[in-house]
Amino acid sequence: MTDTASRKGTAAHHDHTHGVEIVLDDVVKRYPGQVDAAVDHVSMTIPAGETVVFVGPSGCGKTTTMRMINRLIEPSSGRITIGGKDALSIDPDQLRRGIGYSIQQAGLFPHLTVAKNVATVPGLIGWDRKHIAERTDEMLDLVGLDPDTYRDRYPRQLSGGQQQRVGVARALAADPPVLLMDEPFGAVDPITRGLLQDELMRLQSELGKTIVFVTHDFNEAVKLGDRIAVLGSQSHIMQYDTPEAILANPANDMVAGFVGADASLKQLTLSRVRDVRLIECPTAHEDGSVDEMRRALLARRRQWGLILDARNRPVRWVSPAHLATVDSLRDVGDPVGEILSVQSTLQDALEALLAESSASTVVTGRRGEYVGLITIDTLVENLRQLRDEHADDHDDLSDPGPSALDEPGGAQRAPEELAP
Amino acid sequence: MWWSAGVRTEVLPVDFQAWWDFVFARRSQLVTDSYLHVSAVVQSIVIATIIAVGIGIMVYRSPIGSAVATGLASTILTVPSFALLGLLIPILGLGVRPTVTALVLYGLLPIIRNTIIGLASVDPAITDAARGVGMNRLRVLGRIEMPLAWPSILAGIRVSTQMLMGILAIAAYAKGPGLGNLIFSGLSRVGSPTAVPQALTGTVLIVVLALVLDGLYVLLGRLTTSRGIR
Numbered sequence: 108m109t110d111t112a113s114r115k116g117t118a119a120h121h122d123h124t125h126g127v128e129i130v131l132d133d134v135v136k137r138y139p140g141q142v143d144a145a146v147d148h149v150s151m152t153i154p155a156g157e158t159v160v161f162v163g164p165s166g167c168g169k170t171t172t173m174r175m176i177n178r179l180i181e182p183s184s185g186r187i188t189i190g191g192k193d194a195l196s197i198d199p200d201q202l203r204r205g206i207g208y209s210i211q212q213a214g215l216f217p218h219l220t221v222a223k224n225v226a227t228v229p230g231l232i233g234w235d236r237k238h239i240a241e242r243t244d245e246m247l248d249l250v251g252l253d254p255d256t257y258r259d260r261y262p263r264q265l266s267g268g269q270q271q272r273v274g275v276a277r278a279l280a281a282d283p284p285v286l287l288m289d290e291p292f293g294a295v296d297p298i299t300r301g302l303l304q305d306e307l308m309r310l311q312s313e314l315g316k317t318i319v320f321v322t323h324d325f326n327e328a329v330k331l332g333d334r335i336a337v338l339g340s341q342s343h344i345m346q347y348d349t350p351e352a353i354l355a356n357p358a359n360d361m362v363a364g365f366v367g368a369d370a371s372l373k374q375l376t377l378s379r380v381r382d383v384r385l386i387e388c389p390t391a392h393e394d395g396s397v398d399e400m401r402r403a404l405l406a407r408r409r410q411w412g413l414i415l416d417a418r419n420r421p422v423r424w425v426s427p428a429h430l431a432t433v434d435s436l437r438d439v440g441d442p443v444g445e446i447l448s449v450q451s452t453l454q455d456a457l458e459a460l461l462a463e464s465s466a467s468t469v470v471t472g473r474r475g476e477y478v479g480l481i482t483i484d485t486l487v488e489n490l491r492q493l494r495d496e497h498a499d500d501h502d503d504l505s506d507p508g509p510s511a512l513d514e515p516g517g518a519q520r521a522p523e524e525l526a527p
Numbered sequence: 528m529w530w531s532a533g534v535r536t537e538v539l540p541v542d543f544q545a546w547w548d549f550v551f552a553r554r555s556q557l558v559t560d561s562y563l564h565v566s567a568v569v570q571s572i573v574i575a576t577i578i579a580v581g582i583g584i585m586v587y588r589s590p591i592g593s594a595v596a597t598g599l600a601s602t603i604l605t606v607p608s609f610a611l612l613g614l615l616i617p618i619l620g621l622g623v624r625p626t627v628t629a630l631v632l633y634g635l636l637p638i639i640r641n642t643i644i645g646l647a648s649v650d651p652a653i654t655d656a657a658r659g660v661g662m663n664r665l666r667v668l669g670r671i672e673m674p675l676a677w678p679s680i681l682a683g684i685r686v687s688t689q690m691l692m693g694i695l696a697i698a699a700y701a702k703g704p705g706l707g708n709l710i711f712s713g714l715s716r717v718g719s720p721t722a723v724p725q726a727l728t729g730t731v732l733i734v735v736l737a738l739v740l741d742g743l744y745v746l747l748g749r750l751t752t753s754r755g756i757r
Contacts, residue, residue: 179659204661214656218674218753228660261755277660287659 126156126317127190127284129176134185136171144183145171147341155190158311158318160332162325162365168342169321173287176319177206189285204232207286207316211293213274215262221247221273222258228281246276251306268299275307279314288320292327304330325365329354329373337362348500351377355497371490372454380456380470381449383489385479388467390415393422393437401430413469414440419476421446421469446471449478453489456481542724549724557709557728564705565736567698568691571627575634576684582635583642583680584668593643600636608633608694612701626695626703633694634687641683645676678752685744692737696729706732 130153136146146168153159161169174180176187178199187194194202215224222243229239244254250272262270271291278286292300308331311318322328328335329350337345337353339361346358354374357363366373389403389412404410404427414423414436423440433439445459447470459468460483467480550557579600586592603611608629615625649672657667699707706729713725749757 177659179655200661200663202661203659208656208659210652210656210659212652214650214652214659216653216657216671218755220755227662231661231666261753263755274656 123314124282124284125315128155128188129153129190129285129317129319130186130188131172131176132186132188134172134175134187135183136168136175136180137183144341146175146182147343148185149342149344151336151344151347153317153319154334155317156315157333158320158331159334159336160320160322160328161336161338162322162328163338163342163345164340164365165323167338167340169338170289172338172342173289173319173321176285177203177208177287179203204228204281205283205285207278207281207283209271209274209278209286209288209291211290212267213262213270213291215270215273215277217262219261220258221252221260221262221265222254224262224273225276225280227277228283232281242280246280247273249279249310250276252276266299267295268303271295271299271303272306275310279310279316284317286316286318288318290322291320293322293324300327307331325367326373329376337365351493352497352500355493356500358500372457374490374493375453375457375486378453378489378493379449380447380451380453380481383453383481383485385470385481385485386467388412388480390421390477391436392417393435395436397430397434397436400425400436401427404430409466413443413477415477418474421471421477443469445469446475447481448472453486457483457486460486545720546724546727549721550728553728557732560704560706560709560729561732561736564692564695564707564733565740567623567626567704568630568688568695568740571630571691572634572684572688574627575631575687576638576680578631579635579638579683580642580680583639583646587643587646593647597636597640597643600639603632604636608697609700612698612703616701621702623704625701626698629698629701630691630695634691637686637690638680638683641679641686642676645679646672648679649675674753675756678748678756681744681748681751685741688740688744689737692733692740696733 131149131151134146134149135144137144149172161173163169171180175182176189176194178194182195189202189206216227219227222240225243225246226239229242234242243258247254247257252269252272257265257269257273262273265273274291278288292303295303304327320328320331332350334348335350335353336347337358339345346353346362351374353362354366354370354377357366357370363370388409389400389407391400391403391412392415400412404412404425410427412425413421414425416422421443423442425436425440429439444465445463445468447456447459447468449470449472451459456468460466460481467482470478470481472478582596586596611629611632612625615628619625619628653671653675654667657671662670695703695705696707696710698705699711709729709732710726713722713727713729716722716725
């Protein structure tokens with residue numbers, strides 16, 4: 108799914124350890140005294156350098172599945188390999204030092220300073236003091252905390268969002284190829300959560316780690332995930348695919364229920380205005396000819412055009428009615444209201460269209476120059492296209508794509524099919 | 528009982544001159560007794576702390592173990608100190624040994640209880656994070672759990688110390704060291720001119736020394752507790 112990769116920008120940076128592939132092969136976790144396994148025969152491949160989000164109802168075993176990767180929970184049977192190495196044959200403490208771990212409410216050590224918290228893993232693996240100090244500052248910088256201000260503070264002196272940033276810095280300090288995140292943003296307010304999610308996406312585009320992210324918030328999964336694994340009870344994989352594919356064509360009713368009734372609206376957050384085909388309308392500069400503009404407008408079914416300023420920025424809408432009585436394009440027409448940038452999501456576009464209650468909204472480029480118009484039809488067309496693309500995802504078993512279907516009673520469990 | 532009604536009528540109108548004369552005349556012995564008193568308590572506390580924290584660490588993960596350890600320690604505390612010393616004398620003889628043994632036994636409960644409470648109240652998310660970044664059990668205990676439980680443990684040690692300062696006075700019965708001897712011999716000679724000043728001096732000195740020790744604990748707490756959890 109190259110479009111996904113480019114959307115999240117998972118490009119590796121050279122002075123960092125790039126992510127490695129994680130393979131779960133027929134992994135089972137059974138607790139003594141319980142009839143049903145907590146995690147029942149799960150197989151999946153997490154591609155190197157991608158963010159995979161485990162999403163599912165509480166108690167479905169998603170956290171258990173994640174914690175088996177760093178062996179905070181030992182699998183009862185099955186194999187787990189990380190970068191080709193058998194995780195079960197490595198000393199668990201050694202294994203964990205090579206895997207970043209970030210949890211809800213950060214789990215910072217309250218009696219240690221921010222710097223000491225971040226330096227935990229480098230200290231455990233025996234880096235020298237100078238190297239650790241440099242690395243600590245670098246990490247704090249990376250997560251957007253000024254080292255001079257925050258280095259010597261204690262966790263309780265930080266806000267929830269700042270604590271979470273320190274938690275991420277600690278997880279990344281020893282430059283592990285893999286990062287496990289267990290609802291890391293679950294305990295912060297919605298605004299901070301949005302900021303932290305943006306920050307994580309920025310970090311990931313720089314670092315290209317393999318991230319396993321657990322959440323019960325489907326919107327968060329759509330926003331962060333290169334792929335989403337929707338898990339049912341006993342961690343059965345209901346659907347494992349890109350957010351686009353899951354939104355366009357949920358594999359079963361349970362996934363559809365989890366996606367929610369607003370799947371199409373969520374889908375609009377995944378595409379940006381620059382990805383869709385915009386329509387054109389007649390334009391003229393303020394010093395242009397009135398007659399020419401009028402002719403251009405009358406030739407079209409929708410008789411509206413745009414007046415641009417000297418730097419091609421849209422200023423006013425005009426119709427033939429405006430132009431009937433004037434002899435200059437200066438100061439005629441209605442001011443342009445909502446303007447979208449090519450960076451906006453299609454959801455922003457829909458919001459703008461609804462707010463303006465107009466048929467189309469102006470789209471501008473980086474420097475505010477006119478690029479085209481977006482209409483409600485453009486949005487509808489985009490959704491229809493995505494649905495068509497993913498319509499036969501579940502029918503075609505020879506599909507080499509990563510659409511792992513693991514129906515509750517499913518016979519389609521085959522790890523080979525999960526290869527990216 | 529050894530405090531008769533006769534004492535009370537004499538104690539209340541305290542004769543300060545007589546008291547001061549007594550203190551001045553016996554000053555070197557008072558200093559020695561004070562030193563021995565504090566020294567015996569501090570040594571007993573050190574031993575009790577080592578045992579109690581060890582027991583606490585062993586049992587805090589198990590609710591049953593915690594209940595048993597706390598239960599046993601509180602049972603010891605219910606034995607009257609007089610009786611406990613009496614029971615120890617035939618086994619350990621007179622002097623320092625039965626005294627320190629009794630003090631250690633009495634000192635256990637507050638420290639065990641506070642060690643268990645302190646360790647059990649460490650946020651599981653913190654120990655989970657510590658395991659998750661690759662600390663083994665021993666490191667988690669030494670670097671994370673103990674520093675976080677320390678204020679609670681220290682509070683237990685403080686309570687034990689206060690308690691032992693008082694209990695040690697009774698150890699004079701077993702010919703133990705400390706200021707109890709003053710009180711005992713004073714009270715056994717009620718009627719003689721130095722009796723009341725003697726008993727009173729012992730009591731006041733114990734109270735004053737206990738307060739001084741308590742102040743030292745506050746200082747120790749400040750020096751040994753991370754600023755992050757104060």
